Amino acid sequence: MLRDKLVLMTQNQHKLTELRPLFERFDVSFETTSVEKLEIRANDVETVAHAAALTAYDVLKRPVVLDDTGLFVDALNGFPGTYSAYILKTIGTTGILRLMNNIDKRTAKFVTAVGYADGDAVRTFVGVMPGNIVQAPAGEEGFGYDPVFVPQGETRTYAQLSLSEKVNISHRTKAFRKFLEWYTKSL
Amino acid sequence: MLRDKLVLMTQNQHKLTELRPLFERFDVSFETTSVEKLEIRANDVETVAHAAALTAYDVLKRPVVLDDTGLFVDALNGFPGTYSAYILKTIGTTGILRLMNNIDKRTAKFVTAVGYADGDAVRTFVGVMPGNIVQAPAGEEGFGYDPVFVPQGETRTYAQLSLSEKVNISHRTKAFRKFLEWYTKSL
Numbered sequence: 253m254l255r256d257k258l259v260l261m262t263q264n265q266h267k268l269t270e271l272r273p274l275f276e277r278f279d280v281s282f283e284t285t286s287v288e289k290l291e292i293r294a295n296d297v298e299t300v301a302h303a304a305a306l307t308a309y310d311v312l313k314r315p316v317v318l319d320d321t322g323l324f325v326d327a328l329n330g331f332p333g334t335y336s337a338y339i340l341k342t343i344g345t346t347g348i349l350r351l352m353n354n355i356d357k358r359t360a361k362f363v364t365a366v367g368y369a370d371g372d373a374v375r376t377f378v379g380v381m382p383g384n385i386v387q388a389p390a391g392e393e394g395f396g397y398d399p400v401f402v403p404q405g406e407t408r409t410y411a412q413l414s415l416s417e418k419v420n421i422s423h424r425t426k427a428f429r430k431f432l433e434w435y436t437k438s439l
Numbered sequence: 440m441l442r443d444k445l446v447l448m449t450q451n452q453h454k455l456t457e458l459r460p461l462f463e464r465f466d467v468s469f470e471t472t473s474v475e476k477l478e479i480r481a482n483d484v485e486t487v488a489h490a491a492a493l494t495a496y497d498v499l500k501r502p503v504v505l506d507d508t509g510l511f512v513d514a515l516n517g518f519p520g521t522y523s524a525y526i527l528k529t530i531g532t533t534g535i536l537r538l539m540n541n542i543d544k545r546t547a548k549f550v551t552a553v554g555y556a557d558g559d560a561v562r563t564f565v566g567v568m569p570g571n572i573v574q575a576p577a578g579e580e581g582f583g584y585d586p587v588f589v590p591q592g593e594t595r596t597y598a599q600l601s602l603s604e605k606v607n608i609s610h611r612t613k614a615f616r617k618f619l620e621w622y623t624k625s626l
Binding site: 328 | 515518534537538
């Protein structure tokens with residue numbers, strides 16, 4: 253089956269930097285777009301990614317893939333969740349740590365839902381990384397909440413890992429790897 | 440001009456309790472609906488209310504009025520803003536006070552945007568109440584962030600005011616009064 257070239261929809265350069273090596277590994281090329289994804293309100297990233305992919309296909313009329321990602325902190329009832337980007341911009345990682353002050357239960361998870369739409373179907377692929385919220389931010393790599401999150405099996409925050417270390421293990425990688433395995437098999 | 444009876448769209452019983460006396464004062468009757476309003480993501484309540492009213496009319500095919508309200512805290516870059524309901528559910532007023540711990544600048548504002556749509560036009564009406572975030576919650580009346588917000592000209596929180604005191608001055612009243620003045624004149 254001949255398919256149009258895939259469009260990867262993101263305005264986040266950090267995401268692109270993480271995704272390029274992964275897509276190369278699967279030998280899947282993509283284009284980017286200046287069209288911004290629609291973000292609906294929902295409490296789970298899968299619903300957000302599904303709606304975004306569907307809408308993006310309607311606009312672009314090209315196979316499109318994107319993700320929605322959130323950090324879900326157990327002691328904060330899942331906050332900041334699907335509103336992670338807005339909350340990062342307003343109260344930042346400082347705000348998260350302030351909210352966690354004197355809270356012993358530090359467990360959290362990063363969840364990425366990849367949404368794909370090509371006019372025939374919409375598919376979502378989820379990747380989860382459990383971990384813990386640190387007491388103080390650490391590291392300069394990555395982006396977003398990376399300096400305050402230690403992924404399971406690590407003692408360092410995401411922001412203390414090198415790009416390739418993070419790409420090897422991350423929630424985003426898990427989700428996009430599922431997508432890429434399906435995508436390359438279904439060609 | 441003969442108009443269909445107005446539908447007031449809210450699932451919030453507290454809002455209804457506050458709005459009934461106001462609508463009665465203007466001699467405007469309304470029905471309610473079990474249809475839930477669409478909430479798009481935007482950083483201002485006017486955009487959210489506009490989209491919600493437009494969509495609600497498309498579903499109900501009846502004149503519809505609704506509001507979107509947010510608390511915007513200056514020291515938190517407008518947080519919780521249009522995500523006030525979600526943030527109340529997750530981190531609560533306790534979270535707001537924790538974020539404001541040791542922060543001297545306590546200014547904030549409540550903003551309500553009323554959205555109205557009747558198939559001919561969509562209109563929005565904005566009401567603002569400036570005020571301050573308290574150091575500790577006080578009062579049992581009202582709902583939402585009322586226990587942590589002291590409106591301008593008051594020494595008590597919204598939650599320490601009686602229903603009629605709050606209805607006399609509130610951000611929501613300001614917005615709905617503008618709407619009701621326009622609505623009754625345009626009949």
